[in-house]
Amino acid sequence: MxxxxxxxxxxxxxxxxxxxxxxxxxxxxxxxxxxxxxxxxxxxxxxxxxxxxxxxxxxxxxxxxxxxxxxxxxxxxxxxxxxxxxxxxxxxxxxxxxxxxxxxxxxxxxxxxxxxxxxSDQHPWFVESRTNRANPKADWYVWAEAKPDGTPPNNWLSIFGGSAWEWDGARMQYYLHNFLTSQPDLNFHCxxxxxxxxxxxxxxxxxxxxxxxxxxxxxxxxxxxxxxxxxxxxxxxxxxxxxxxxxxxxxxxxxxxxxxxxxxxxxxxxxxxxxxxxxxxxxxxxxxxxxxxxxxxxxxxxxxxxxxxxxxxxxxxxxxxxxxxxxxxxxxxxxxxxxxxxxxxxxxxxxxxxxxxxxxxxxxxxxxxxxxxxxxxxxxxxELGLPExxxxxxxxxxxxxxxxxxxxxxxxxxxxxxxxxxxxxxxxxxxxxxxxxxxxxxxxxxxxxxxxxxxxxxxxxxxxxxxxxxKAHEALATGAQKIEAEDDLLVIHRTLEGREVLALFHLGEGEVVHEMGEGWSALQEAGALGAVALGEGRVTLGPWGFALMGR
The missing domain is CATH 3.20.20.80 (Glycosidases)
Structure with a gap:
């Protein structure tokens, strides 16, 4: 093809x-x-x-x-x-x-x-824009006059540190850069x-x-x-x-x-x-x-x-x-x-x-x-569990x-x-x-x-x-969601077209017991993932345990 x-x-x-x-x-x-x-x-x-x-x-x-x-x-x-x-x-x-x-x-x-x-400041657009104030791309970037004392137009800061404004001697103006000085901001008002x-x-x-x-x-x-x-x-x-x-x-x-x-x-x-x-x-x-x-x-x-x-x-x-x-x-x-x-x-x-x-x-x-x-x-x-x-x-x-x-x-x-x-x-x-x-x-x-x-x-x-x-449960991908926290237990309830999925996550140490009522059964994938459900209508989870159920 x-x-x-x-x-x-x-x-x-x-x-x-x-x-x-x-x-x-x-x-x-x-x-x-x-x-x-x-x-x-x-x-x-x-x-x-x-x-x-x-x-x-x-x-x-x-x-x-x-x-x-x-x-x-x-x-x-x-x-x-x-x-x-x-x-x-x-x-x-x-x-x-x-x-x-x-x-x-x-x-x-x-x-x-x-x-x-x-x-980049090496983009042809910026190279042209900075040549003078009258070229076809003069206003493609954010240019501004200095304050009367020569300082930047305002107090905006760069994410990479310092002022978000850089002086340009050719145009005798400042240009805006929210990131590195070599990353001039485009002017979306143009x-x-x-x-x-x-x-x-x-x-x-x-x-x-x-x-x-x-x-x-x-x-x-x-x-x-x-x-x-x-x-x-x-x-x-x-x-x-x-x-x-x-x-x-x-x-x-x-x-x-x-x-x-x-x-x-x-x-x-x-x-x-x-x-x-x-x-x-x-x-x-x-x-x-x-x-x-x-x-x-x-x-x-x-x-x-x-x-x-x-x-x-x-x-x-x-x-x-x-x-x-x-x-x-x-x-x-x-x-x-x-x-x-x-x-x-x-x-x-x-x-x-x-x-x-x-x-x-x-x-x-x-x-x-x-x-x-x-x-x-x-x-x-x-997916490999890589640390920093x-x-x-x-x-x-x-x-x-x-x-x-x-x-x-x-x-x-x-x-x-x-x-x-x-x-x-x-x-x-x-x-x-x-x-x-x-x-x-x-x-x-x-x-x-x-x-x-x-x-x-x-x-x-x-x-x-x-x-x-x-992928196996569309309710998890696109269904409605109700979510609540009970101390270290997170309870997620997803629903779609009459199908319900209940996901419980114990985000801490120790043990927690959750009463969930009748009619729930463990999802087929739950065992492979490590979920443990014990007792009729009750789930017991250890440290960092989770359980996945449907009905």
Whole structure:
């Protein structure tokens, strides 16, 4: 089958099930660290294609691939210099087409990471924009005059530390950068910018992608009046978005992001996606109003299908009470919205280490994720139970970690290479002489795919069973949800078309007994997952125990 026919077939398949994303399980791949097929120490698209069988074996619905566009790699691909091409370190457009074709053969949807809020300062658009104030792209970025004393236009801060404004001598103006100084923000108040970004999305849809993960979706539009952000009450500060050592957490970001005009652009983007049956998950970066924004951005049929906030990417282990409170708040502010939950990703320490989880606790939490209303994202290596890697300062690549070391060690510890076997470089690089861009953690090698494959008691086997549980019971994927906490016991009740599933999770030590009434029977998958139900109408759970029942 030729490529055009393959793409047409994929679009037709999506059209028959336009809600495929609802309740889906998506696997995130960080391209630099998944599989190096060329032996240069950096993962690539051909390497991902080689490993798609592993991803399909997990039973997931799709794969989200972090940026692979041309980039100077100051922020490892999140600083794009060409939206329509592949960076040579990752391969070529032909490699991407081959990856898409293989994924679709395996029944996997492919979502790519679109970074629309900002570009690299090496993007031709910015190179032109900064030359003077009269060129055709002069207002494609956010430029502003200095205050009379020469200081920045307002008090906005960068997530990477310091002012969000950088002086440019050529234009004698400041430009906005919510992230690195080398990542200038695009000006969404300029209609030409919006139209060009919509054409970028269409370019990749025409190549067969099934949707997008939208980076920093709430950062697109800034306050046109450039009003100062107010100070944030210290009691409301948290470090879900930026590390505690970063004063970014000291502001209430009312004007630098989260602007109402953003909704109009999202509706335009959804209009571009609709003919292709494509779906999008937006990353909402806001520590105070994340769920409210999620509700706004996923409401109705004209905005994004799903968003994820950072409530379960939190620093502290989510207790039963915290999870129930989060879900109740979501019901209040996003009754028509759809969440996508994640415990780990490329920006936060791996949750095994972040929450100091035992093996039993880690197993309970992934089953819990599969029982929550919403879609779910798994991060590469999570299925192996990988902890955060220790990366020495001299091996750091992440500018964020270098900036705030040692109080904050950056994001390299969750980005080290995937371990496929216990050999040299964990099977990540095909050439033994190639040094991976980040060192392979010796602690990860005993947990490699090869070491766990075929072991029915392994974490890998447990993840496969957890995903299969959701697939076996549609009520877990799309059903209504009631959720309550009784001390350390979380009680989740899912219903769909007369079918009920009851999921109990004891998120703590000791023992708990739950009276559940008559008529419940253990789900067929419960025994394999480790659930224990004892007594008529009663369940007894030990530390980090869980039980799954239906009627």
């Amino acid at each position: 030729n490529m055009k026919a393959s793409i047409k077939g994929a679009i037709q398949a999506r059209a028959t099930n336009p809600d495929w994303w609802r309740g889906a399980v998506i696997y995130q791949v960080y391209p630099r660290s998944y599989q190096d097929s060329s032996g240069d120490g950096v993962g690539d698209l051909a390497g991902i294609a080689q490993r798609l069988d592993h991803i399909a074996s997990l039973g997931v619905d799709g794969v989200w691939i972090s940026p692979f566009f041309k980039s100077p790699m100051k922020d490892f691909g999140y600083d794009v210099s060409d939206y329509r091409d592949v960076d040579p370190m990752f391969g070529s457009l032909e490699d991407f087409d081959a990856l898409i074709a293989r994924a679709h053969e395996l029944g996997l949807k492919v979502l790519i990471d679109l970074v629309l809020s900002h570009t 209609p030409e910018v919006q139209e060009e970004l919509l054409r970028v999305a269409e370019f990749w849809l025409e190549r067969g992608v099934d949707g997008f993960r939208l980076d920093t979706i709430n950062f697109y539009v800034h306050d046109k009046q450039l009003r100062d952000n107010p100070a944030l009450d210290p009691a409301r500060r948290n470090s879900n978005i930026a590390p505690a050592v970063n004063p970014y957490n000291w502001q209430d970001h009312l004007y630098s992001k989260n602007q109402p005009e953003n909704l109009a652009f999202l509706e335009k983007l959804r209009g571009v996606m609709k003919p292709y049956g494509a779906a999008a998950v937006g990353e909402v970066g806001d520590a105070q109003r994340g769920l409210e924004i999620l509700g706004e951005y996923t409401k109705g049929e004209d905005r994004m299908q799903m968003c994820y906030a950072f409530e379960l990417l939190s620093q502290n282990i989510p207790s039963a009470a915290y999870i129930a409170e989060t879900m109740h708040h979501l019901e209040d502010v996003a009754a028509e919205g759809w969440a996508c939950w994640a415990f780990s990703n490329h920006d936060v320490p791996r949750h095994i280490s972040r929450w100091h989880l035992s093996d039993e606790a880690a197993r309970a939490y992934v089953v819990l994720m599969m029982c929550l209303r919403g879609s779910a994202c798994l991060y590469q290596g999570e 890697a220790e990366v020495a300062f001299e091996d750091l690549q992440d500018p964020y970690g270098i900036q705030f070391w040692p109080e904050f060690k950056g994001r390299d510890g969750c980005r080290t290479p995937m371990v496929w076997d216990a050999g040299v470089h964990g099977g990540f690089s095909q050439g033994n002489e190639a040094r991976p861009w980040l060192p392979v953690s010796p602690e990860h090698l005993p947990k490699s795919v090869a070491e766990q494959e075929g072991d029915d008691a392994s974490m890998l086997a447990h993840y496969r069973r957890a995903v299969a549980l959701r």
